[in-house]
Amino acid sequence: MLIRASESAKAHREAANSMSKAWHKSAPGRRKLLLAYKQDKSKPNPFEEPDPGTSTYLCVWSLSQQHPDDVLDKLKDQLAREDSEQQGAGVSFPHKMTPAAFLQFALEVEAAQYVLFLLFQSLLTFGPRRILKTRGCENSEGDSSTFIERRRALTKNIDNLRDPQRLYMPGTSSHLSAADLILLADHPENVELWLPSALPSASRDTQCIAGLSKLEYRLRFAQAMTALHDIRLARRLLRILTTKSQTHITNTQRPGTRTCSVFDKAKAKLARAVSTYRTSRKAVVDLAPNEEFGLWKDTLRELKDGDIRGPGKEESGTSASRSAQSWIWTTGLQASSPGDSDLDIVLRVEWCKAQELAKRYEEEVQLVIEEMRRTLVTFKLNAHEWEQRATFSIPAVGDAAAAGITAYAYKQASIQRGLIKVFIKDWYDILTDRPHATPWLHDYSPPAENRRRRLVSNVQLYHSSSSPRVDTPHTINDVPPPSVDTMSLDVPANSSDFDD
Amino acid sequence: MLSQALLLFRVATHSFDRKELLIYRRARGKLYFISLIHNLTLVFRYINTDYALASTLSNDVKAGISDVVLTYDIGCQWGKNLSQRLSNYSSAPSLDIKSLNSFRVAVPKFHIIGHGASCQATFNLAYMDNVGMTHGEGVETIWSHSTSLAIWSRENAPSARHLILDDHWNGWNWRKYVGLRKCSGPRPHAS
Numbered sequence: 001m002l003i004r005a006s007e008s009a010k011a012h013r014e015a016a017n018s019m020s021k022a023w024h025k026s027a028p029g030r031r032k033l034l035l036a037y038k039q040d041k042s043k044p045n046p047f048e049e050p051d052p053g054t055s056t057y058l059c060v061w062s063l064s065q066q067h068p069d070d071v072l073d074k075l076k077d078q079l080a081r082e083d084s085e086q087q088g089a090g091v092s093f094p095h096k097m098t099p100a101a102f103l104q105f106a107l108e109v110e111a112a113q114y115v116l117f118l119l120f121q122s123l124l125t126f127g128p129r130r131i132l133k134t135r136g137c138e139n140s141e142g143d144s145s146t147f148i149e150r151r152r153a154l155t156k157n158i159d160n161l162r163d164p165q166r167l168y169m170p171g172t173s174s175h176l177s178a179a180d181l182i183l184l185a186d187h188p189e190n191v192e193l194w195l196p197s198a199l200p201s202a203s204r205d206t207q208c209i210a211g212l213s214k215l216e217y218r219l220r221f222a223q224a225m226t227a228l229h230d231i232r233l234a235r236r237l238l239r240i241l242t243t244k245s246q247t248h249i250t251n252t253q254r255p256g257t258r259t260c261s262v263f264d265k266a267k268a269k270l271a272r273a274v275s276t277y278r279t280s281r282k283a284v285v286d287l288a289p290n291e292e293f294g295l296w297k298d299t300l301r302e303l304k305d306g307d308i309r310g311p312g313k314e315e316s317g318t319s320a321s322r323s324a325q326s327w328i329w330t331t332g333l334q335a336s337s338p339g340d341s342d343l344d345i346v347l348r349v350e351w352c353k354a355q356e357l358a359k360r361y362e363e364e365v366q367l368v369i370e371e372m373r374r375t376l377v378t379f380k381l382n383a384h385e386w387e388q389r390a391t392f393s394i395p396a397v398g399d400a401a402a403a404g405i406t407a408y409a410y411k412q413a414s415i416q417r418g419l420i421k422v423f424i425k426d427w428y429d430i431l432t433d434r435p436h437a438t439p440w441l442h443d444y445s446p447p448a449e450n451r452r453r454r455l456v457s458n459v460q461l462y463h464s465s466s467s468p469r470v471d472t473p474h475t476i477n478d479v480p481p482p483s484v485d486t487m488s489l490d491v492p493a494n495s496s497d498f499d500d
Numbered sequence: 501m502l503s504q505a506l507l508l509f510r511v512a513t514h515s516f517d518r519k520e521l522l523i524y525r526r527a528r529g530k531l532y533f534i535s536l537i538h539n540l541t542l543v544f545r546y547i548n549t550d551y552a553l554a555s556t557l558s559n560d561v562k563a564g565i566s567d568v569v570l571t572y573d574i575g576c577q578w579g580k581n582l583s584q585r586l587s588n589y590s591s592a593p594s595l596d597i598k599s600l601n602s603f604r605v606a607v608p609k610f611h612i613i614g615h616g617a618s619c620q621a622t623f624n625l626a627y628m629d630n631v632g633m634t635h636g637e638g639v640e641t642i643w644s645h646s647t648s649l650a651i652w653s654r655e656n657a658p659s660a661r662h663l664i665l666d667d668h669w670n671g672w673n674w675r676k677y678v679g680l681r682k683c684s685g686p687r688p689h690a691s
Contacts, residue, residue, distance in 0.1 A: 005633070038629070047621045356627050364632035370506075422681060 002368045002430055009361035016358035019330050019351050034352050046352045070229070072222040076104060079215075095164040099209065102164040103216050106195055107223060109157050114275060116154055116189040119147060154188040161193065169196065171207020197283035217284060217293045224280040224300050230273035231303075231328060236311060236343055237266045270308070277303055299331050311346050325350060369437050372427055376444065379420045386413035420444065506630060507565045510608070511549060511572040512639045546578060550585055554595040566601040569628070571608045571636035576619045579605030604628065608636030645672060 033046045079100040086098075097105065166173055172194045184191050196204055196213045197220065204213060241263055281300050291297060301307075307326045329350060390409035394402060425447040431438045549572075557568065572578055582605075583597040597603045607615055607623040615623070625631050649668055653661040 045618075045621045047624075047627055353626075359629070360626060360631070360633055363630055367632035367634075419681075426681065 002365065002372075002427075005361060005364040005368050009358070009365050012354070012358040012361050015325065015330075016354040019325070019354050030348050030351055033348075034355065047349060071225040072219075075218060075222040079104070079218075094167045097164045099164075099168050099212055100215055102161070102168055103195070103212070103219055105157075106161055106165075106193055107219060109154070109161055110193060110195075110279070111276070112154055112157065113189045113191070113193075114272070114279075116147075116150060119150075120187075120189060123147065151188055155184055158184060158188055158191055158193070165194070168212055169194070169199075169208045171203065172199070195283070197286045201286065201289070213287055214293050217287045220280045220283040220287065221294070221296060221300070224277055224284060227273045227277035227280060228300075228328060231270060231277060231308065232311075232343060234266055234270035234273055235308065235328075236346055238263070238270065239311060241266060274303065274308060301327055301331065303328070311350055325354065366437060369431065369434065372423070372431070373438075373440055376420055376423060379416045379423070383413040383416035383420075386410070386416065421447070506567040506569070507560055508569050508571075508631065508634050508636075510636050510639050511553065511570065511575075546585065547589075549578065550582070550589065554586060554589070554593045558593040558595045561595065561600065567630070568600055568602070569604045569606060569631055569634075571606045571625070571634075573607065573611045575605040575607050576615065576623045606631070606636070610635065610637045610640075642672065 030046070037046050083098045083100055093099065095102070192198065196208050196216045199207055281303070284296055284300055287293070288296065307328055310326050310329050329347065386409045390406045390413070392405070392409075394405065397405070424444050428441075428444075428446055431441050435441075553570075557565075560568075570579070583603075586595055586597060605623065606625045606628055607619060609625055612620055612624055621627070625634055625636060646665075646668070649665060653664045656664060
């Protein structure tokens with residue numbers, strides 16, 4: 001029990017600390033909120049999740065809001081500033097598109113390729129009518145255009161991309177082969193764009209102009225962070241929808257098509273964000289496998305399918321006290337001012353719960369130790385009581401019976417003392433590892449032999465405790481009088497208090 | 501730091517052959533304490549619970565317990581005017597909750613799922629300090645055993661019934677006692 005409790009305590013404390021570390025900017029505010037609530041229950045409750053309201057569309061709308069300090073947007077602004085500074089300093093670029101603008105354009109083209117790829121897949125699977133339904137995963141732009149038109153637009157965009165690419169990445173012209181051109185006309189969504197991250201690392205520096213790899217790294221990093229944020233939003237949205245569909249069950253046999261379409265949208269959003277994250281992370285890994293351009297390994301972890309869960313505990317599965325939060329909720333958070341957006345509040349609730357859980361487990365360790373103290377004290381008290389009974393004089397019975405009564409009392413007392421020995425044998429090593437928590441342990445003598453050997457099988461344990469070996473002989477004359485120090489009790493003599 | 505004077509307590513009412521059975525117990529063990537089991541022959545009322553609480557807890561308080569955490573399925577309602585009710589009783593053992601260092605009421609972890617959001621936040625053992633991973637449901641795990649005793653002892657007179665129940669629960673306690681070392685070892689055993 002103690003081992004399990006302390007292991008869990010350690011694990012949950014680590015999880016709680018990693019959450020605090022990830023949200024170090026907002027942690028003090030949260031802690032204050034938690035403390036205020038603990039002292040005064042009328043303060044806002046930090047464990048209460050926000051109510052998403054009754055309108056599904058309202059919560060969809062509120063969740064599709066971009067993060068106020070979106071990393072990618074900020075980086076784009078910064079790159080634009082850097083470009084204008086460079087142009088102001090007299091640096092001229094061979095193309096009207098600057099390298100930064102070229103890469104941003106390339107990322108947009110890549111995203112459009114992905115959307116078109118999905119559309120084409122569903123066209124193959126479901127036929128043309130279905131395409132209208134999968135619009136949920138599209139950008140708002142170009143919604144009205146047909147698939148063919150969109151393809152043509154993409155082809156044109158890729159063409160536009162090639163011009164600056166030949167200038168900024170002179171080594172790639174060999175990759176842009178004739179077969180590539182045929183593919184471009186038929187399936188532009190499958191054309192390899194040949195960004196720096198796709199080039200072999202050995203020849204990357206010779207094939208691109210200086211600084212292009214780092215530029216792509218910065219963009220990809222920001223893209224991954226934004227995708228991570230989108231994943232969190234979509235997960236939260238799915239969570240709300242699941243809860244709503246569970247709590248607001250309507251008594252109708254009509255299919256809830258509206259809810260279904262919102263579900264589909266949320267799922268498509270999630271799938272797209274996951275794909276974006278994986279693509280951009282792969283680019284980051286290829287560009288800077290040894291973190292050449294900055295630290296990313298702690299933030300951008302590999303996103304496995306199992307990691308896409310939360311917030312909070314899953315509906316089916318292990319209990320909250322056994323399951324850990326996925327890393328997507330603790331890393332790469334775009335720390336903003338302590339916001340009041342829905343996601344911020346949800347994360348705050350999760351943080352508060354994690355802190356409390358870690359604390360509970362740490363208390364559990366102390367409680368188990370305290371319970372062992374009470375157990376031993378109870379045995380001691382029981383033994384003491386039996387020894388007192390041994391000295392009762394009962395005039396009505398004869399000498400022989402009185403001797404029998406005394407013997408029985410001593411036997412019972414010795415069973416209790418045997419239990420103390422057995423428990424000390426099991427627990428002594430573990431308790432001595434925590435000297436500050438067990439100042440009372442020196443009242444008990446350490447187990448004499450085989451201190452380090454523990455019983456291996458449960459069967460053995462069971463039998464040894466059900467019939468503890470009685471060391472004292474059962475004739476009265478041989479019974480040693482109980483020594484004073486083993487009888488001394490440092491607790492109030494009320495057995496009902498020390499029974500657990 | 502945990503107080504050595506902390507007591508985790510559990511109140512349970514067991515519907516028992518058209519009579520309510522009231523059980524007071526330590527929240528973390530699985531033993532019956534016979535002196536704490538009260539046979540409620542009347543309609544269930546708070547006064548019965550209060551009387552049983554006062555009669556057991558006053559002993560503990562005398563013995564030096566100063567921090568009490570009490571779990572009860574309906575603790576959120578029952579605990580509301582508890583101290584006021586206790587001060588009004590004339591014949592119950594005197595128990596002044598306000599003299600305690602702390603007296604907190606919680607709803608056990610399995611039952612709290614059925615409560616509303618405000619209960620889940622306020623009476624939740626998970627968010628209470630110094631209770632560890634106590635769930636407070638241990639007493640109810642025994643009910644599968646003791647429910648059959650209801651029919652068993654239905655035809656008995658009150659005293660005989662009391663003796664039968666005593667016998668069975670002592671037997672239960674003995675079996676727990678025998679397995680105590682197995683289930684309370686320092687490291688987890690496969691069970």
